[in-house]
Structures are given as C-alpha cells and as structure tokens.
Amino acid sequence: MAQQPQSPLDNAKKSIRSLNSVVEALLTNHPSRMVVARDTQSERPMKPLAAFFAAGNQTFDGIIRPLVGSIFIDLHDALDVAIRAKVQEKGGDPDGVRFPIIDRPGDLETSIQGASVDRAGPDVQRFIFGLHAYPMGDGEKIWAAARLGVNLSHRQEGAFLTYLVTVRGIKKPTGGSPIPDVVRQPAGHGAKIISRLPEEHYEVGIDIKPDEITVGLSENSPLDRLSILEAVNQSAAAVSRVLDGIWPL
Numbered sequence: 001m002a003q004q005p006q007s008p009l010d011n012a013k014k015s016i017r018s019l020n021s022v023v024e025a026l027l028t029n030h031p032s033r034m035v036v037a038r039d040t041q042s043e044r045p046m047k048p049l050a051a052f053f054a055a056g057n058q059t060f061d062g063i064i065r066p067l068v069g070s071i072f073i074d075l076h077d078a079l080d081v082a083i084r085a086k087v088q089e090k091g092g093d094p095d096g097v098r099f100p101i102i103d104r105p106g107d108l109e110t111s112i113q114g115a116s117v118d119r120a121g122p123d124v125q126r127f128i129f130g131l132h133a134y135p136m137g138d139g140e141k142i143w144a145a146a147r148l149g150v151n152l153s154h155r156q157e158g159a160f161l162t163y164l165v166t167v168r169g170i171k172k173p174t175g176g177s178p179i180p181d182v183v184r185q186p187a188g189h190g191a192k193i194i195s196r197l198p199e200e201h202y203e204v205g206i207d208i209k210p211d212e213i214t215v216g217l218s219e220n221s222p223l224d225r226l227s228i229l230e231a232v233n234q235s236a237a238a239v240s241r242v243l244d245g246i247w248p249l
Contacts, residue, residue, distance in 0.1 A: 008078035009239060012071045016232050019067045023215050023229060026064065030056030032163065034193055034208040041192075049202050051194035053165055053187040053210075060161055064215070064228075068161065069152040071232050075239045076149025079142070082243050086120040093119070100128065101146050123249040131242070142242055144221035145235035160219045162186045164227060165193055166212035172201040184225050186218050 032055045039050040079099035087094040097119055100111035108129060112118075117125050131139030148160075167182040182193055193210075214227035223231040 008074040008081055009236070009243065012074035012078065012232075012236055012239075015067050015071045015074065016229075016236060019064065019071065019232065020229055022061060022063050022067065026057060026061050026215065027213060032056040032165075032210070032213050034165075034167075034210060036197060036202050036206040036208065037204055039192065039195065048195070049197040049199060049204070050192050051197060051208055053163065053189065053191045053193050055163060055189040058189045060215070065161065068228060068232070072145055072149040072235070073153050074149075075235055076146045076153070078239055078243065079146055082246050083115075083117060083120050083124070086124055086246065086249065090119070090121055099146060101150060102143050103147075121249065124246055127245055127249060140222040141235055141238040144219070144223045145239065148217075148219055148221070148223070160217055161228065162188060162216055162218040164212075164214045164216035164225065165210045166214075167193065167208075168211045170208060170211070172198070184212075184214075184216070186216065186225070 032053065034051040035054045036049055037052055038047040040047055042048055042050075076099070080097075083099050084094035084097050087097050097116045100108065100115040100117060102108050102111045112125055112128060117128060131142060163186070164184045165182065165187045166184050167179070169178045169181070171178055179194060179197070185191075185193055187193060214229075216225065216227050217223050217231050223235065226234070
C-alpha cells in the first residue's frame, strides 16, 4: 500500500496554528463595541435609538484573509489528493478525478459520477455516499469546506469573513431587566445589532461592550455563525477523519 498523502492537510493545520495567533491579536489589540445612535434608516417619524457595531479595526488584517483562504483550499486539495491516490493505487488514470462537491444530499450520486470517483473503486464510492447520512456531521462540514475551498481558489480576496457579535445579559443603564440577548449576529462595521432601545434608558453616544466578539464566516453553510477558528478546526478534523476512512479501502 502506498504512503497516505498528508501534505495539503498538514499545510492546513500549520496555517490554523498561525491563524489562531493572528485572530487573537486582532481582537485583543483592536477592541470593538456597540454605539447607541438614532436609526436613520427607520421608517418611523421619530427615529428610534439602536445599537450599532463599531469595529475596532474596520478592515481585517491582511494576514487573516490569505490564511483562511489557504486553509480551505488545502482542505479541499487534501480530499482530491486522497481520491486520486486511491485511483493510482488501483492502476487507474487519476486525471479529472476529484472529490465530489454537493449543495444537497440528493445531488450526491450524480456528483460522484461526475467526479469519476468510480475509478477509485466501489468501496470508496460507498464510503463517500455514506457521508450524507449524518446531518450536520462530517458530511455537511466536508462539502461545505470543499465548496468554500473551490470558491476561494477562484477569488483574489481571501474569504467571506465577518465579525460575530454576541450580547448577553446587558443591564439597562438605569437598572431593570437586561436587554434581549443577541447571539452571534454577523456584523460589519456600522451594522445594527439591537433595534429600538428604550428612550428612557439610553441616549445617543452611549457605548455598550458586547459580551463576545469573534471573527467568523458569513458563508451560508453549516460553517456559518461559527467563529473562524471553530470553522477551520472542525473542518480540518472532519477532513482528517474522512481521509482515515478512505485510505484503508
């Protein structure tokens, strides 16, 4: 049996370690907040007070986007490399063979055929087809990560990144019940986080410190609303498990 190819996955894990340090430094060195202001976009005659996100750093560090892009591209490449290696192991032609990418479980059979996975053998086909049986598990994460890797490989910017703002249990300045929780809302600089703050408790210019701020993906997939570090780590772990499953077949 040939040696299992690990290079793209190893590269992704190395980039994840670097990303962890960069994201932590960004959030620590550029603290963000929410600012109370009039909601000028409201259709109400008396513009209500709202809380708007004020990013400490309005543009993501130039290191973060390329790192995120390289991670998902490497994860996608690791899947392709594994399938092609199995084809070569069986004496087949790996040209044009790729890991299938789907948007819906119902597309999997057609995608497997289009990706020429049959050249890797029936056991590999059955293994990949079985991934769809685990909603929100490895299958969905694998296809989300692979699809993102393909998207990013055709883009010059590095990723679909945003701040994720979590607000819990903030007391009104004059006392009373906490304002409603907002859990991990995607937010760019100037995004409205909380609408219609009570006039008797708030005034223009007050700062509110969110309970939690992370950097996350705004991609519409099982990876969105995760912090970027959760997304890349969960994706890398899922890819690793799939490679471990494919290689002995």
